[in-house]
Amino acid sequence: MRKRAYETWESNHLSFTINLQHSQIESVKKKDVQKSCVRVYDGNHIGIAASLDPLTGPAEVEKRLKLKAEESLAMNVPYPCEPTASVQRAHSHHSNITDHEAFYSQIQILLERLRAHNPDFGFTGSIEWVIEEIHLKNDHGLNLHDRYDQHSAVIVFKKNTSTDLFDGYMITQGSEWNPEVIGDVCDQICQGFCNPVPLPTGKQPIIVMTNDCLFLSIMSKELRAETMGTGSSLFSSAIGEKRFHPDFSLFHSRKIEDVAMVPFFDSEGVILAEDRIALIQDGCIVTPYSDKRSAKKYGYGLTATAGGMYDDIPHLVDPFLRIQPTAPSLDALLEGKKGILILGCGGGSFTPDGSFATPIHTAFLHDGHAIIGKLPPFSIRSNVWDMYGKDYKGTLDGYLHSPWGSNPSVIQMEVVAGG
């Protein structure tokens, strides 16, 4: 019998959430949830057992889970990979939020401002402060620990006279909590809303928040290890080829500056040099993203993209994609033209052959410095090869208005009225 390896994964999640309804504080929620998991490896299989209790303490949770994990080995779930060994790293990052009372008061002030500056709009959503701690260790010298606290705000707004479910939203996340900036962004959006402008049609520079999952969804889908490895991907025959714009580089990142609420290690304990890895570099597809099982099966490198719920066997999940910035200012990317800033798409998609179309229900004309006015609904069309190829103009180094608008990209796309 091969020697067993035992691994534990623990997380502690504390959150303080303030829910907004009709521009007022509707409720306050606190959550304190601990999750833990024991994994056992025998060299060919994995067994796993999990609990909503901490591992240590009088309940002897770890001992109990170890026995259950051993039992679950009998299901013979293949895992022909070694646990990560001999890696130790700890990281602790603190935001500028100090305590619940101050956080609550700042949100009250923010809402007073939103009501006073934008009486024709209603604001709904949630703003939360999350403190998370994750610890992964095993008896092969792995010991990884990350602690971070960040805010996350989703504010949905609707004009009082609107007939729609909502008119737009803003999302911000990160360790830099600045309610003044959130107020500024909301004010700009609402003021732009009140200034309708005509729609330019034909090929236009579109400003997209590429951390909006729609625009990079095709990359998540087609760069997946098993999709590439089985030949199912649009990009299967394109590894090593320069198929995109030479300025276009796409990373999977676990850097705290790039992505919120994720530890620097994946659920298999894989870490990256500089906490990021290029999937596409200078227009050339470098590697798919993988977990240990798919990397082994198809001969790819490890990219720290294993994840899952606390009681899952680690498996391949979507990467945290970031485009390499290329320009210091938005007006440099717009080259003196006015751009179309997308705030709300209406559920479009990429087809299997890479064509793209989506209705746009909230968008603004932007001059590179500020929102000018609101555009009527329209649609945009393109395809993946052009979007990140000849029609890719670049990505801002920095954020547009707020950390929410991190690294927006400018892409030329066909604008169709109505649609």
Next chain:
Amino acid sequence: MAFSFPKGVHTDVRVEEVYKTQIRLRQGELEECKETKYSAAFIRMYDGIRWLYASVANLESIQRQIDELYTLSRVNPDIDENPVVKKMEAHQEKRVYFLDEKDVEKIGLRRKLDLLKEYDKLLEGKEYLLMKQSHYLDERVVKSFFSSLGSDIQFDTQRVGLSIQFSLGKEEKRFQESFERSGSLFTDMEKIEEKILFRYNQASHFLLRSQPVIPGTYTMVLSPDVSGIFAHESIGHRSEADFATEHHHTDDHWPIGKKIGSHLLTVVDSGLVPGYGFAPFDDEGTPSRPTELIKSGILSGRLHSATTAAKMGEEVTGNARALDFQFEPIVRMTTTYVKEGTQTLYDLISDIDNGLLVETLRGGAGMNRFSLIPSLAYRICKGTVAQPIRASVITGHVFDALNHIEGVSDKVTLSSIVMGGCGKMGQKPLPISFGGPYLRVRGLNVQ
């Protein structure tokens, strides 16, 4: 369980005992096979101004959480006269349905794994198959609900689902589709081999024969799945009363009594239909009541929680649902479907000269300009289903589309999204069901 509820506030406690199974095969290899069991609770307190919430995994700490929330509340001696509290109902009842041989926990992991493997093997070696992934999911939740009004309820829900996703390819062509089956019982998953193979054959035919759609405006026939998603996105979400209470001019746009669509259209939401949307009580302890949202084209009802019912002076409907023990209940749908009409599918298609039949979707969204992302779709040519077509998105204006419904077939089919559900205010994926008959709608755009 017994709790000491403090005076001057409304308090309720929802305890969830959860059992679930997840099995996944990828390219025929077992990737996940687990059973999970846990108990946890969500506590709510209302002082007439704010709600205070806490969620705990340690049931022994529930009383402590109640006491802590109380210190944050503003005691209100008239809380029982508060309009929201007056809408809350108090019941002492037990409705536990999924016992003995119906209980998925009693089936055993091995039997579930064997069933999934059997279905997964059906596609082994199939022409054009590049990749496949098969999932089995089940979940049984026993909820106990207690409140300071005297509620003492116990009920259970159960869902079982299978999803087989596959990617096909020939030369440069690619296509992805899936077969899904959802229900309440393990036996709902049995004897479906023919249906899986039929879907695969449909997808193969699509891969080989589909052509890009000619963009334009068409009369379309939407399958039950598509009708259901359309009803869910474009009607259901608008019927959730928290949308209405946000809208200061609801009476102009979505008021009860207004004619909003074709007389052929009747839409219902009910938590009493077996399946993913089954919820005999909501998470405020209100018994589920079927609600007619649209009757013969006229807005007839809304979905409520106690808060929205109080705000609008209407009655609760049992639609306050929470994703799990970590979330508060908000207004959500259960099973939302278009009621059947009198025509056959042949009736709907036979006089369409140039239209589209949309059988399956990859997604959609329900803003005023709604969008549906088609997967399996076909031209209708001179009354016959003809060539498969590829399209990025179908759009239309909700208020136009509802009035442009020209035909409704005579049989309702319900389904659910096995590998997902409804998302709202960060609570995703909530299990729901949707469905309807075939619907014929004129004037929809496709590109």
